[in-house]
Amino acid sequence: MKRRRVGWLFVAPWLVGFVVFTLYPFLTSVYLSFTRYDVVSPAKWVGLANYRALFTDDDLFGKSLLVTFKYACIAVPVGIVAGVALALLLNVDIKGQSVFRTLFFLPSIVPGVATATVFVWILNPEIGLVNGLLKNAGVIGPNWLGDSFWAFYSLIFMGLWGVGGSMVIYLAGLKDVPVQLYEAALLDGAGPWERTRRVTLPLLTPVIFFNLVMGVIGAFQYFDGAFIMTRGGPEDSTLFYALYMFYRAWRYMDMGYASAMAWILFALVVGLTGLVFATQRRWVHYGA
Amino acid sequence: MALRSLRAKGLLLALAFVALMAFVVWPKATPRKYPDRIPVRYWHMWTAEWADVIQRICDAFNESQSTYEVIPLIIPGSVGDTKPLLGVAGGDPPDVMTHWASVIPSWAAADWLVPLDAFMSKEELADFERETYPVARQIGMYRGRLFAIGVGLNAFGLYYLPDQLAEVGVTPKTFPRTLEELADLGTKLNQWDKRGNLTRLGFQPSWFSSLCESYGGGLYDWSTGRLTLNTPENLRALEFITAERKKVGFETVNRFNAGLDTGSFAGGWPFIGGALSITYDGQWRVEQIGKYAPTLNYRTIPLPPPKGGVPLAGTTNGNFMIIPRGAKQPQGAWEFIKFWSGLSDPARAAKFYTWGGWLPINDRIAQSPDYRAYLRRYPQFQTFVDVLRSPHYTTLPPVAYQQFLSDRATRAEDLSVRGTLAPREALRRFEQEVAHEIRRRKELGYVE
Numbered sequence: 001m002k003r004r005r006v007g008w009l010f011v012a013p014w015l016v017g018f019v020v021f022t023l024y025p026f027l028t029s030v031y032l033s034f035t036r037y038d039v040v041s042p043a044k045w046v047g048l049a050n051y052r053a054l055f056t057d058d059d060l061f062g063k064s065l066l067v068t069f070k071y072a073c074i075a076v077p078v079g080i081v082a083g084v085a086l087a088l089l090l091n092v093d094i095k096g097q098s099v100f101r102t103l104f105f106l107p108s109i110v111p112g113v114a115t116a117t118v119f120v121w122i123l124n125p126e127i128g129l130v131n132g133l134l135k136n137a138g139v140i141g142p143n144w145l146g147d148s149f150w151a152f153y154s155l156i157f158m159g160l161w162g163v164g165g166s167m168v169i170y171l172a173g174l175k176d177v178p179v180q181l182y183e184a185a186l187l188d189g190a191g192p193w194e195r196t197r198r199v200t201l202p203l204l205t206p207v208i209f210f211n212l213v214m215g216v217i218g219a220f221q222y223f224d225g226a227f228i229m230t231r232g233g234p235e236d237s238t239l240f241y242a243l244y245m246f247y248r249a250w251r252y253m254d255m256g257y258a259s260a261m262a263w264i265l266f267a268l269v270v271g272l273t274g275l276v277f278a279t280q281r282r283w284v285h286y287g288a
Numbered sequence: 289m290a291l292r293s294l295r296a297k298g299l300l301l302a303l304a305f306v307a308l309m310a311f312v313v314w315p316k317a318t319p320r321k322y323p324d325r326i327p328v329r330y331w332h333m334w335t336a337e338w339a340d341v342i343q344r345i346c347d348a349f350n351e352s353q354s355t356y357e358v359i360p361l362i363i364p365g366s367v368g369d370t371k372p373l374l375g376v377a378g379g380d381p382p383d384v385m386t387h388w389a390s391v392i393p394s395w396a397a398a399d400w401l402v403p404l405d406a407f408m409s410k411e412e413l414a415d416f417e418r419e420t421y422p423v424a425r426q427i428g429m430y431r432g433r434l435f436a437i438g439v440g441l442n443a444f445g446l447y448y449l450p451d452q453l454a455e456v457g458v459t460p461k462t463f464p465r466t467l468e469e470l471a472d473l474g475t476k477l478n479q480w481d482k483r484g485n486l487t488r489l490g491f492q493p494s495w496f497s498s499l500c501e502s503y504g505g506g507l508y509d510w511s512t513g514r515l516t517l518n519t520p521e522n523l524r525a526l527e528f529i530t531a532e533r534k535k536v537g538f539e540t541v542n543r544f545n546a547g548l549d550t551g552s553f554a555g556g557w558p559f560i561g562g563a564l565s566i567t568y569d570g571q572w573r574v575e576q577i578g579k580y581a582p583t584l585n586y587r588t589i590p591l592p593p594p595k596g597g598v599p600l601a602g603t604t605n606g607n608f609m610i611i612p613r614g615a616k617q618p619q620g621a622w623e624f625i626k627f628w629s630g631l632s633d634p635a636r637a638a639k640f641y642t643w644g645g646w647l648p649i650n651d652r653i654a655q656s657p658d659y660r661a662y663l664r665r666y667p668q669f670q671t672f673v674d675v676l677r678s679p680h681y682t683t684l685p686p687v688a689y690q691q692f693l694s695d696r697a698t699r700a701e702d703l704s705v706r707g708t709l710a711p712r713e714a715l716r717r718f719e720q721e722v723a724h725e726i727r728r729r730k731e732l733g734y735v736e
Contacts, residue, residue, distance in 0.1 A: 036733055039373050040376045040398060049731050057725075124547075125542070125546045234702060250369065250370060252689065
């Protein structure tokens with residue numbers, strides 16, 4: 001009994017923090033999504049008006065949703081492919097392997113805001129590093145952040161900078177692949193590509209699945225790069241859902257409306273995560 | 289025994305850590321200079337050399353009377369909106385604050401601001417309305433009440449380099465009289481390198497909301513209180529901006545701007561380096577040039593109107609003094625506002641305006657000895673005083689969704705100059721987006 005009490009005492013700070021700073025705001029935002037609320041004045045009940053307005057009177061709502069969907073559809077697979085490829089490369093036993101691993105992992109621990117600020121300069125069309133390199137190769141680089149087509153893809157490109165985070169998880173997954181399977185494949189005459197395709201990738205699918213789920217959730221919450229680098233422009237091409245929600249909440253002071261947006265986002269993320277889970281039986285292989 | 293000693297060491301270490309944290313985290317109040325007086329907490333967002341100016345003004349106020357002590361606090365611009373609002377929501381806002389003009393209508397509509405006319409006698413209010421420049425008065429008003437008083441208004445005008453104009457045979461005396469002539473001159477002044485890159489920009493118009501006024505339009509009809517977003521005059525303004533951008537090329541100008549040292553607030557201004565021959569900018573550049581390039585040969589002049597347009601017209605913004613709802617010392621706050629803005633003593637306040645390089649809000653300040661001395665020191669500053677005094681100089685529509693409207697106006701201009709939409713279509717869409725926002729706000733029961 002005493003041990004149990006001590007246990008509760010130890011988790012109490014976290015529990016209090018969770019209830020006060022997560023659970024209470026979480027539940028309150030359900031109520032706020034049915035109100036008109038500007039932070040200062042008391043919330044006024046408006047029923048479903050926020051939700052109705054979102055679907056009937058707000059062009060930017062649909063636009064931001066579309067941008068975010070597009071981002072999730074491109075950035076998540078690209079991130080997975082890059083992460084797996086990098087992990088496979090860094091799994092090869094070469095001299096200085098740990099140094100390379102550290103080098104590729106380091107960018108992922110740089111805060112997103114700092115990364116975005118640096119990339120504003122790297123992607124500058126006239127004096128940026130990327131266009132400087134392209135110029136040396138005889139190519140005139142585009143106006144990465146100022147062009148409504150390229151700005152979106154620039155943010156995806158910048159996302160690869162942090163791929164080291166998922167790479168470490170893939171590396172851990174690669175270590176779990178039983179060596180005897182590779183030996184058996186070798187005996188069967190499988191080459192490197194066949195071994196990767198028939199052994200490594202199938203056994204890596206639980207890790208890929210994990211990164212896919214986290215990637216989808218992260219993609220729908222994407223904010224800081226767009227906020228710092230493009231502010232949603234040009235021509236709303238990088239107006240991500242979370243960014244528009246932030247604008248509604250803090251730029252236009254419409255907390256009730258933003259709460260409704262947050263709950264739609266929550267429902268979407270839960271739905272998509274459920275969808276990803278529903279498909280796992282078909283392609284995720286647990287155990288050798 | 290060893291375990292007990294280890295425990296004691298651990299406990300001592302924990303205690304030392306707690307003590308250290310308490311020392312670091314424990315709030316330490318800055319000692320007050322006048323502890324017996326009523327404190328008036330003042331928040332602002334000025335930093336660096338500007339913060340020193342604010343401190344001097346606060347010191348001057350504190351020395352001028354014996355009832356209040358104004359205590360300034362710098363808050364980061366990034367939380368300029370949220371921090372005071374959370375202060376109001378939590379019942380602990382500052383007593384007075386300097387904020388950007390753009391928040392006035394939305395905050396006033398939400399009842400977050402104390403009306404300042406409530407502190408004025410009828411005579412004072414009449415004097416204020418009679419003496420204050422129209423735009424300075426207009427920006428502070430919402431639905432007929434005064435909520436803010438300007439202390440750092442901006443005005444915009446043209447800066448040009450006579451030496452570069454001389455290259456194409458233009459002197460200050462023969463400077464263009466119309467916007468169209470100015471655009472032609474700008475084209476002549478453009479310079480390109482062998483690879484076709486723009487190396488010097490003659491003149492490039494922008495600022496759609498402001499230019500609408502020069503064309504006799506504008507986003508708001510102040511006499512009827514209605515939005516006038518999609519009008520023939522506004523369309524002409526947008527068509528002109530678009531056509532001029534098309535001449536040089538949207539991408540060309542973008543790349544040119546990206547290569548400039550625009551990050552520098554003062555000394556690295558591309559105009560100083562000669563990369564811009566004629567440019568439209570704010571009054572603060574005059575003092576910066578005086579400081580960082582005192583030998584630069586330059587002139588300022590108001591933007592010429594288009595043919596048949598309105599002279600000295602445009603829109604502006606600036607820094608305004610407000611009293612948030614829930615302020616504990618509103619009277620002290622009001623005394624400070626009067627002191628600084630010059631409502632109580634214009635001649636005394638004039639020197640505060642010169643310390644900050646700010647534009648006066650009325651002729652009594654502009655004509656004071658201190659301000660006249662400042663204009664003699666910086667003669668190019670006179671252009672901006674003339675612009676600010678103009679009855680055609682105005683502000684963005686005083687509606688609670690001004691920020692949204694301003695964002696969408698900027699976007700309409702962007703869509704048009706990029707060539708994504710024709711100016712007429714960009715304007716139509718702008719009007720439609722604002723109409724949707726108004727409908728949405730009405731449905732939710734917001735005040736317009």
